[in-house]
Amino acid sequence: MDTLVDDSSAKLARRIRLEREARDWSLADLAERSGVSKATISKIERDEVSPTAVILVRLATAFDLTLAGLLLRAEGEAGRLTRADDQPLWRDPDTGYVRRQVYSRPDHPLELVQVELPAGRQVEFPASSYARVRQAVWVTQGELTIHEGGERHVLTSGDCLGFGPPGPVVIANESHLPCSYVVALARN
Incomplete structure (x- = not known):
């Protein structure tokens, strides 16, 4: 991997x-x-x-x-098939969250990312992060809190949130257990 x-x-x-x-x-x-x-x-x-x-x-x-x-x-470029062992991982040095790039190609509008967010951690993204993408977050394990603009959404396992217009976002695991979620992004 x-x-x-x-x-x-x-x-x-x-x-x-x-x-x-x-x-x-x-x-x-x-x-x-x-x-x-x-x-x-x-x-x-x-x-x-x-x-x-x-x-x-x-x-x-x-x-x-x-x-x-x-x-x-x-x-480097990947093919249409992305084997599990070939999916790049990246660990955020500040939060310890692990990001697995499940699927992404420059010629395809869809990207899939799996994230593991440790307990008590959060990541803040500026509005510019969402200017050219639409995305949805699907929680697969644990609890995730998303602060999007002035709204606060608490998602538990199985819940999915489609993001609204571009705005600052805080993705937080306010629980005492790790959280896993999948992000589906489509380029505008």
Whole structure:
């Protein structure tokens, strides 16, 4: 199984630099477009620090990619069939959540992601994360709280929430047990 945090952090660092250079952007340009500091981007590109999910989403959005699209480019192209052992994993260094890229292809509008969120942890995403995607979250185990704009949704195993218009989102596991959920994303 390919694990970005263990096996491919250098690939991700290189991909971010390549995406920036392909657009002929300086570190300052990417910092301005993403809201991530030049120093942080530089450390990420040199593979000195592992970016958090929030930072990766901001960088991907600046490149007009989804998080899955950026991770897929870092790992290389995949075929139509994605075997379980070949699905890339990524662990957020801040929250410890594990993200499995179940399915993603640049020529297909659908992406599937499985996430395991540890107890008592949360991830915050800016509205820009949802500007070019529609998504639904399906909880497969545990309890998940989603703060979307001014709304608070508590989902338990089997519940599914389709996201509304783009807005800031906090995905939280406020329980004492781990939570697993699947995210289905469709590019606009």
